[in-house]
Amino acid sequence: MKAIKVGLLGLGTVGTGVVRIVEGHQEDLQSQVGSPIVIEKILVQNKEKARSVSIDKDKLTEDPWDIIRHPDIDVVIEVMGGITHTKEYILEALSLGKHVVTANKDLMALHGPEILARAQENRCDVLYEASVAGGIPILRTLVEGFSSDRITKIMGIVNGTTNYILTKMSQEGASYGDVLKEAQELGYAESDPTSDVEGLDAARKMTILATLGFRTNVALENVSAKGISQVSKEDILYAKRLGYELKLLGIAERQDDLVSISVQPTMVKQSHPIASVNGVFNAVYVYGEAVGETMFYGAGAGEMPTATSIVADLVAVVKNLKLGVNGKQSSHAYKETKLKTDDQISSKYFLLLHVADRAGVLARITQSFAEFEVSLESVLQQPNPHNPDAEIIIITHDASKAAVQKVIETFESLDVVHKVKSVYRVEG
Ligand code: NAP
Ligand code: HSE
16 A cells, blocks of 8 residues: 655644644544555754654755655645745646645635646646635535535635634723734734734635635635724624624625625624624635525634644545546636626615714714615614714615715715714624
């Protein structure tokens, strides 16, 4: 029984988990694929660094080409991160006929089509389950589990760091700045947390989910992204009072052939299952025309959950090897991407306005909504002892994004509206 030889690019959080699972579950893995799986070589930056798994030092290398050009390595697992170098290594590995498994959402969101094309030219597999929602097998579910259906909506909490921050703000009344600092100390958020808190990490994951779910090549620039750095304690307090939780949601929608993909802090009705996804957990809600509502929940990051997805991809590659069918999966993204305009994107909205506290103000505000045919679901005025302005909270019925934007623009020229404090999309 010839062993399957694997080259591992990276031995950090995820790479360490891959070593633990390949070694610890060897018997189960062999029984599924019919061959031993051996990690032949591992790329690191520093061979002398202490490791939390025991590794034969001879397996470590600081030269990526020891792995990429190794004649006996069948599969390259990329868990080192970054874009420029990893793209070069992966393209070269594929050209040399090696199969690739990666957890790299940044790379797949930006260069997925080029990498997948190179894989097909060389009859190789590229699998990337771990790149979205860590341990939740959502990519395989979209491609295989829902192959018979037409998915019309994917909503995801796909960034654990921001969900942790929003959960703490909601449950403990903490401020954004304080919880971000705590998340960094706990190692959830990066020392430079920009891509997490500004919604870029979630946008990359939504690019991948929408591409596979809608079978159309969504580009990262097709995704509008807004993060949580402007969310205040006050917004969260009002959300709760009205029966909502504030979540950073990726939302991909399809209507006929038109799609829209966005990431933004969103008010989610407390009765919706995604509202109760807390802490660093992730969840992806999928709506299919035939299946209806489904939701997938679990750990979106971390050593062992992420490694579970990586090794499951490895098993799939080796099963394909045994059957001689690597690189034969047809392209999932066969449709041209046509984006909805802001006139075609419809949703409910929450607005918090600081306005002059005098007669006729409410009438003037509601008149602006009426002018652009935005119908209101509820209007609430809250006294605020710390603010001489009145605080008006409005929830609209479904309205186009463009119409709500025009209403907000008219507020800028209304002297009675002192501040449009917050605007959020509403779901559920
Ligand atoms: P990490 O802990 O920083 O580990 C990176 C590893 O790659 C380290 O072993 C490092 O070597 C090695 N490395 C980095 N740059 C290198 C270079 N230029 N040359 C040689 N070796 C290099 O990263 P991670 O958290 O495991 O994440 C890896 C990938 O998985 C990323 O793409 C990330 O987005 C993705 N991912 C991570 C998670 C998670 O929970 N962490 C979840 C989903 C996806 P040294 O050990 O010598 O420093
Ligand atoms: N920074 C990411 C998160 C890690 O917080 O979800 C997993 O991709």
